[in-house]
Amino acid sequence: MNLSYLLKTTVAAIVLSATAAHADVKFGALYPFSGQLALLGEESARGLEIAVDEINAAGGIQGEKVVLVRGDAVDNNQAIGEARRLISLEQVAAIFGTYSSARSIAASQVAELSDIPYFELGAVADEVTGRGLKYLFRTNPYAADMGKMIVDMVADKIAPGIGKKPEELKIGIIYEDSSYGTSVSTHQANYAKEKGLNVVVSSGYPAATVDMSSLVLELKQAGVDVVLQTSYQNDSVLFLQQANEAGYKPAAVIGGGGGYSMQPTADAVGHDVIDGVLDVDFTQYLVNTKATPGLEAFIEAYKAKYGSAPRSGHSLNNYVGAKAILKAIGKTEGFEPDTIVEAVKVMDIPDGATAAGYGIKFGENNQNERAAMMGMQWQGGKLVTVYPDAAATAPMQFAD
Amino acid sequence: MDTFLQVLASGLMLGALFAIVSIGLTLIFGIVKVVNFAHGEFLMIGMYLVYLITAKLGLHPLVTVVAVAPLLFLVGVATQRLIIQPLMSARDDHIQIFATVGLSTALINLALLIFGADIANTPPGGLRMPIQIGPARVLLGQVIILLASAALVIGLQLFLQRTQTGRAIRAVAQNRAAAQLMGINVNRIYMLAFGIGAACVGFAAAMVAPLYPTSPTIGTYFVLTAFVVVVLGGLGSIGGAFAGAMIIGLIDSFAGFYIGSDLREVAVFGVFLLILILKPSGLFSERLNLSHVSP
Amino acid sequence: MTDTTLDNTIPAPRTSSFPLKKAAALGALLLALLAAPIAIGDQFVAHIFITIFIFAGLSTAWNIVGGYAGQLSLGHAIFYGIGAYAGVMLMNIGISPWLGMFAGAAVSVVVAVAISYPCFRLRGPFFSLATIAFLEVFRVLALHFRELTGGATGLMIPLKFGWEWMVFRDRTPALLIAFGMLVLALAVAWWIRSHRLGFYLVATRERQSAAQAAGVNTVKVRLIAVSASAALTAFIGTFHAMYLTFIEPAAMFSLTMSIQIAMFALIGGLGTVVGPLVGALFLVPLSELARGWLGAQALGLHGFVYGVVLVLVVLFMPNGVIGILGRYFGSAVPERGTQSASVTAAPRAAERPPIGNDILVAEHLDKHFAGLHVTNDVSFSLKEGEVLGLIGPNGAGKTTVFNMLSGFLKPDSGSVRVRAEDGSWRAPLTPGDFAAIGVGRTFQVVQPFAAMTVEENIMVGAFHRHSDVNDAREAARETAFRMGLAPWLHAEAKGLTIGGLKRLEVARVMAMKPRILLLDEVMAGINQTDVRRAIDLMLFIRDSGVSIIAIEHVMQAVMSLSDRVVVLNSGQIIAEGKPQNVVRDPQVIEAYLGKEFTHAQA
Structure with missing residues (x-):
């Protein structure tokens, strides 16, 4: 088998198919579609696909049909390769992505070098927008928003709810030690300090663990009232179970996304055990729809296209971001990189006008400064939105 | 003091968990002399089987052992017969490592294909009930794991010492060529040993599944620790593996509490490397010295 | 000599193990990959x-x-x-x-x-x-x-x-x-x-x-x-x-x-x-x-x-x-010849150099393995140009003595001293030390480098004296010729018969040009013709000035080769002297020859 021959024929085939669809405008959809991150990568991409379907149903943008080209960002090297393929072979006008922060950081560097706009719809690490890139925009809330909202919730809601002053509470921060947990927990610690809260434990652990009993013991020993955990699924389940079994009952547990937002986690831990546990994450589905116009339509479209209810809030956030961006591009003329950048820079969508609740306006570093997460609580085996009040479907409950 | 005792109890329970997972590995490693990187995936298969049987038939998870252990035995025999045995005569043993790495990758992804990336929950069947022992608190299921692993150690020892087959297995482990000359069917013994090793993991799965969420990658959490335990205990030494597991459980637990949860792996692997370098025959084995040069 | 025809079968010298043709192919592949x-x-x-x-x-x-x-x-x-x-x-x-x-x-x-x-x-x-x-x-x-x-x-x-x-x-x-x-x-x-x-x-x-x-x-x-x-x-x-x-x-x-x-x-x-x-x-x-x-x-x-x-x-x-x-x-197909039938007889040197002074001295060697006393106060010496036979029943500790004489085992007590080329006495410790001072050894169980060709096997020994590949190859060829291995230079070592492997073992150590040679049962398991040839080979080695200690069970060889014999039983020296005298020693007959002698004569 001759490699260059193979590649040449591949190139030829793709060039041919590209010419056939000349009237379309192509965008890249760069997500991890295989490997460990595939499940939520795919879920994220579905939101983007639904947004494109809606845009095309309404006549496309600038009169042209939007075509998505998938790229599989299974690891960092692959993310770079696929970004290159999308840019040079597929000649996409811009790239949407990426769910994983590390892939996003790697791939967006490539896009920046090629002067191609890169729209991040789901990755949460600070570094995605913290690099001063010109062509990178992020619509979704990120680690700082998450950390801030969690601390706000502790100070504004939980402390009064359990009848203590915020500074009397002992806070314990635990986090899985990869990029996700580390960056969220750093913000938690910083905002907690700003707010004058008392953090007594701050401890990382590897997500690939089978035992968290020593960590539970550490929290118990320190008399921690409020536990903030940033975690994936396995470690969320382990912590909640082992805390329960060790007889450790803090006044509140607040999870940061990941495992805490997923139904299988609640099923694994037991609905009675997880009852009352709080969670801050992307907007989910049990939310006051007055604050999230278009949410029901999205769920309907999702069910129609994929035959099941959305598996997590990732699809919703990708949908909201992608739809707004595509609409903004539709209002301008041409798909030149700088035209697109100009178009999205002037976007100004107020809070409460999207299906995720938050508005969109790009501020410093091209981060959407209106992006916000929501506070949720497990009540009766379901994850209901409890914070902020405008989006809440139920009041926050406290243990006696 | 109470805290110390609780950390101690947690460490012992963790040790029991490592022991029950590692005993099968020490058999395979010690007798067939193959580094089986797919060992963790055997556990994963066992846990999914336990999950399926309990979820579909509503049986108590501990009862599933009568089906899961024999099924895993077959998995082990098949692995030995189809993958390891053809490579036994290969010039270097490197190749077997890659075969088991390939098997491990294939099995993880097969589970992903069948069950998806989400966790599967085996009903605990009362095994998650906490028990108060003095100041320490442990789970009923953990105590059962401790007792079961001790029973497994004793049972296997008796089997290896007292039965004809057991003696043949030991003979093959000590000197393959000599055993062959004595008329022992070495390939059959290897299949048997691999099967028994895998069946031990099936036995373990029935007790581990109710306590830990099952996912396609659950095996990777265990496999490196299991190798640490086996080397620490001394190659092929079942009692050594049990003791090694307890030591690793305690190190893990104490390091987690007193040093920091993110560095417990460093503590465990650090001890492992020290043992490998200073006493490669393991702490509890006198008869096999891995660094021995035979001129 | 009938074997002279074999000389012509030595393949044309390959200047490198990585020939020009392959290098050119690789270069072309690389250029294509870049282009x-x-x-x-x-x-x-x-x-x-x-x-x-x-x-x-x-x-x-x-x-x-x-x-x-x-x-x-x-x-x-x-x-x-x-x-x-x-x-x-x-x-x-x-x-x-x-x-x-x-x-x-x-x-x-x-x-x-x-x-x-x-x-x-x-x-x-x-x-x-x-x-x-x-x-x-x-x-x-x-x-x-x-x-x-x-x-x-x-x-x-x-x-x-x-x-x-x-x-x-x-x-x-x-x-x-x-x-x-x-x-x-x-x-x-x-x-x-x-x-x-x-x-x-x-x-x-x-x-x-x-x-x-x-x-x-x-x-x-x-x-x-x-x-x-x-x-x-x-x-x-x-x-x-x-x-x-x-x-x-x-x-x-x-x-x-x-x-x-x-x-x-x-x-x-x-x-x-x-x-x-x-x-x-x-x-x-x-x-x-x-x-x-x-x-x-x-x-x-x-x-x-x-x-x-x-x-x-x-x-x-x-x-x-x-x-x-x-x-x-079709590269690297091992050449299969009739290995036992076409061995070059080693040419004899005209005259044997006289036996000189001590060149290797072992003193009070003691070694225990897990409570077993394997050698007990073993002392003997080897003289320059001498062939010393080391015999004894199985398990007598002969190979253990060899391992101590070549640095593979450290004695619990006692010492091994070797006279260096400059006449000074040294006490080497590691196998490397022993090799450096000119002690070469073979192994009872042959230890060929299986993945290498015969030539490469011998080259490993020759590298001890030559750092350049071509010099080492030349020396290896020469040694192979002398040992009758020339026809199989490019065969893989694992393809040789047991007799061939034993010769390879000796050839590898000879290529090191040792001054003292420790031969561990080089004649065990080979046929009668080969034994005779091996004896000739050893005499030739001796005549070229190498001192030899040989562990041997083949009595024919022991008797005809050894200038002196040391008999080891249960880790102790029970007799020492001329071969003819030793075999008459009642202690030796009792301990050893009783069963082995008849066996060896058969």
């Missing part, structure tokens, strides 16, 4: 080729340790990660990665030596497990020390462009650098393989003790190999970090990547110069395509197929792609 992406001129194609070059380079570097030296490291990402972090950290304080890569390589070499030295005692899978453990420790530490490494969130490089920063908008310079790294790795790998170091590494891999007996410092050569490999890996790590522009511990210190690097070499052909390149060339595009075709089908399907393919490749192509290619192009 293809430049000609296609597409960024994505360039990326694929850069990926191939990077993995082929990493795998080639790994192969120096994993293939040549047989140390299956599964922790090579340590060096890759160190290179990457050194490059990025230094670039962030304004130092060019061209300098950073050397810093990374230097740190890698130090780390490689520090972790390999204690681990070389570990055999097979234990070495692999130890390297995995080191890798995990490095990864966790990189996560933990956030101030230095940026922790889990990783480090980014400032986007400064140009050659001095190794970062480019255009892909061609990156392609050229990746290609350059690959060529460098291949050149180093080729150089090592075709020089003394490579022979020593392969010999160490095949039979560590035989290599030591041939004077190879097995620890030193492997440390050199590990250092070269680590430095090359770090170079590529630095470049790849610049190419990725973003590094994090999970991706840099990754076990999956370490396994992948090793796998490319395995699938291409372990221990061959071009194997890793072939493996990467084969697998990188394959996995890209498979991902494209299967990745979207179902979660896990791609990984499942990948795993199954890996198992099948291991099962059905254990020698890799190169092995299969080799089979089709």
Whole structure:
């Protein structure tokens, strides 16, 4: 088998198919579609696909049909390769992505070098927008928003709810030690300090663990009232179970996304055990729809296209971001990189006008400064939105 | 003091968990002399089987052992017969490592294909009930794991010492060529040993599944620790593996509490490397010295 | 002499183990690999080729340790990660990665030596497990020390462009650098393989003790190999970090990547110069395509197929792609001759040199194994030019004595002293010391370097006197001719009969030009004709001025060869003297000859 021959024929085939669809405008959809991150990568991409379907149903943008080209960002090297393929072979006008922060950081560097706009719809690490890139925009809330909202919730809601002053509470921060947990927990610690809260434990652990009993013991020993955990699924389940079994009952547990937002986690831990546990994450589905116009339509479209209810809030956030961006591009003329950048820079969508609740306006570093997460609580085996009040479907409950 | 005792109890329970997972590995490693990187995936298969049987038939998870252990035995025999045995005569043993790495990758992804990336929950069947022992608190299921692993150690020892087959297995482990000359069917013994090793993991799965969420990658959490335990205990030494597991459980637990949860792996692997370098025959084995040069 | 015809069958000398034709083919392949992406001129194609070059380079570097030296490291990402972090950290304080890569390589070499030295005692899978453990420790530490490494969130490089920063908008310079790294790795790998170091590494891999007996410092050569490999890996790590522009511990210190690097070499052909390149060339595009075709089908399907393919490749192509290619192009087919029938009789020297003074003295050698007293106060000496027979029943401790006389075992008490060429007395300790002072030995159980040809086997011994490959080859040929091995020079050692292997064993040690030769049962298990020939051979060796101690059961040989005999029983010397006198000693007859004598006469 001759490699260059193979590649040449591949190139030829793709060039041919590209010419056939000349009237379309192509965008890249760069997500991890295989490997460990595939499940939520795919879920994220579905939101983007639904947004494109809606845009095309309404006549496309600038009169042209939007075509998505998938790229599989299974690891960092692959993310770079696929970004290159999308840019040079597929000649996409811009790239949407990426769910994983590390892939996003790697791939967006490539896009920046090629002067191609890169729209991040789901990755949460600070570094995605913290690099001063010109062509990178992020619509979704990120680690700082998450950390801030969690601390706000502790100070504004939980402390009064359990009848203590915020500074009397002992806070314990635990986090899985990869990029996700580390960056969220750093913000938690910083905002907690700003707010004058008392953090007594701050401890990382590897997500690939089978035992968290020593960590539970550490929290118990320190008399921690409020536990903030940033975690994936396995470690969320382990912590909640082992805390329960060790007889450790803090006044509140607040999870940061990941495992805490997923139904299988609640099923694994037991609905009675997880009852009352709080969670801050992307907007989910049990939310006051007055604050999230278009949410029901999205769920309907999702069910129609994929035959099941959305598996997590990732699809919703990708949908909201992608739809707004595509609409903004539709209002301008041409798909030149700088035209697109100009178009999205002037976007100004107020809070409460999207299906995720938050508005969109790009501020410093091209981060959407209106992006916000929501506070949720497990009540009766379901994850209901409890914070902020405008989006809440139920009041926050406290243990006696 | 109470805290110390609780950390101690947690460490012992963790040790029991490592022991029950590692005993099968020490058999395979010690007798067939193959580094089986797919060992963790055997556990994963066992846990999914336990999950399926309990979820579909509503049986108590501990009862599933009568089906899961024999099924895993077959998995082990098949692995030995189809993958390891053809490579036994290969010039270097490197190749077997890659075969088991390939098997491990294939099995993880097969589970992903069948069950998806989400966790599967085996009903605990009362095994998650906490028990108060003095100041320490442990789970009923953990105590059962401790007792079961001790029973497994004793049972296997008796089997290896007292039965004809057991003696043949030991003979093959000590000197393959000599055993062959004595008329022992070495390939059959290897299949048997691999099967028994895998069946031990099936036995373990029935007790581990109710306590830990099952996912396609659950095996990777265990496999490196299991190798640490086996080397620490001394190659092929079942009692050594049990003791090694307890030591690793305690190190893990104490390091987690007193040093920091993110560095417990460093503590465990650090001890492992020290043992490998200073006493490669393991702490509890006198008869096999891995660094021995035979001129 | 009827054997003179055989002289003409010595194959034409090959000046290098890597002939010109192959070099030209490799060069053409490399040029094509570089030309293809430049000609296609597409960024994505360039990326694929850069990926191939990077993995082929990493795998080639790994192969120096994993293939040549047989140390299956599964922790090579340590060096890759160190290179990457050194490059990025230094670039962030304004130092060019061209300098950073050397810093990374230097740190890698130090780390490689520090972790390999204690681990070389570990055999097979234990070495692999130890390297995995080191890798995990490095990864966790990189996560933990956030101030230095940026922790889990990783480090980014400032986007400064140009050659001095190794970062480019255009892909061609990156392609050229990746290609350059690959060529460098291949050149180093080729150089090592075709020089003394490579022979020593392969010999160490095949039979560590035989290599030591041939004077190879097995620890030193492997440390050199590990250092070269680590430095090359770090170079590529630095470049790849610049190419990725973003590094994090999970991706840099990754076990999956370490396994992948090793796998490319395995699938291409372990221990061959071009194997890793072939493996990467084969697998990188394959996995890209498979991902494209299967990745979207179902979660896990791609990984499942990948795993199954890996198992099948291991099962059905254990020698890799190169092995299969080799089979089709018919290289390295062992030549099978009638080995026992066509042995050259060694020409006799005219005169035997006189027996001189002591050249080796063993004093009060004591050795215990787990409570068993294997040798008890054994003292004797060997005179220059003498043949000393060491006999005794099985289990008498003869081989143990030999192991102490050659440094493979340390006596619990007692000493071995050897007179050096300058007349001074030395007390060598290690096998290396003994080899250096001119003590050569054979092994009772033959220890050929199975993967090497007969010529290469003998060359390992010849390298003791010649550092140049061509000189060593010449000396090896000469020795092979004298030992009657000339017709099988290019046959693989494992194809020889037992008689041939015994001769090879002697030839290898003779090529070292020893002054003292320890022969351990070189005549056991060979037929009567060969025994006679072997006796002639030993006489010839003796006449060329070499002093010999021979353990022998074949009484015919003992009686006709030995000037003196030492009889060992249950670890003690029970008799010593002329062979004719010793066999009449009642103690000896009682202890030993009772059963063995009749056996030997039969």
